[in-house]
Amino acid sequence: DMKVTQMPRYLIKRMGENVLLECGQDMSHETMYWYRQDPGLGLQLIYISYDVDSNSEGDIPKGYRVSRKKREHFSLILDSAKTNQTSVYFCASGGNSGNTLYFGEGSRLIVV
C-alpha cells in the first residue's frame, strides 16, 4: 500500500507531561525519520533510524528520544514536554540510500 501512518494526528499536552508519537510503515523500509516543521524554518531532522535499534541523532535531537524495536515502527518520545516543542511532527520512511522519502500526514502537538 506504500503508506506511512502517524498517531495521534492531534495532541494537546501540558508542559512537563510525556508525549509519545507513533509511526508505522508498510513498505519494509530500513530507514525512518522524524522531522518537525515550523513556520519559516521548514523541516528539521530530529532523528534518523537506519534499522531496528540503530538510531542516530539528527540536527535537533535535544529534548527528544526515539525507539525502533520493529522495522515497521518508529516512535518519538518527549520526556517532559516543553512549550517550544509545539510543532507539527512528520515521520518518513525511505529505502536505500538516496531513495525517495514517504511521509506520514503529520502529528500536530500543542504544549500548553
Next chain:
Amino acid sequence: GEQVEQRPPHLSVREGDSAVIICTYTDPNSYYFFWYKQEPGAGLQLLMKVFSSTEINEGQGFTVLLNKKDKQLSLNLTAAHPGDSAVYFCAVSPDTNAYKVIFGKGTHLHVLP
C-alpha cells in the same frame, strides 16, 4: 555541512502564468536532489527526483533543472493552475551521508484564478 537555501518563501501568480522556485546548495558532492509538494494538512509527496549532471527533467506541468556547476536546483511550473497551490520543498542528499536528506525552508505558492 550541507546547507540549502530556497527562494522565494512566498510566491503568488495568476492562473496560466509560470512560477519558478530556486534552491542553492553548498556541498559540491551532493548527489540526489528532490522536489516535494505539500498540500494543506498533508505530508510531503515527491514531485521529482534527479541526479547526475546538468539535467532537465519534465513532469506533468513542470520542469526541473539541476545545474551542478552553479550548485542550483530549480522548479518551473509552466501554466500554473489553482490546484498547484501548495508548499514546495527542495531537498538534497549529501554524498557523505546519502541517507540524510536536507530540506529547504519551503515556498508557499498561491495560484490565483
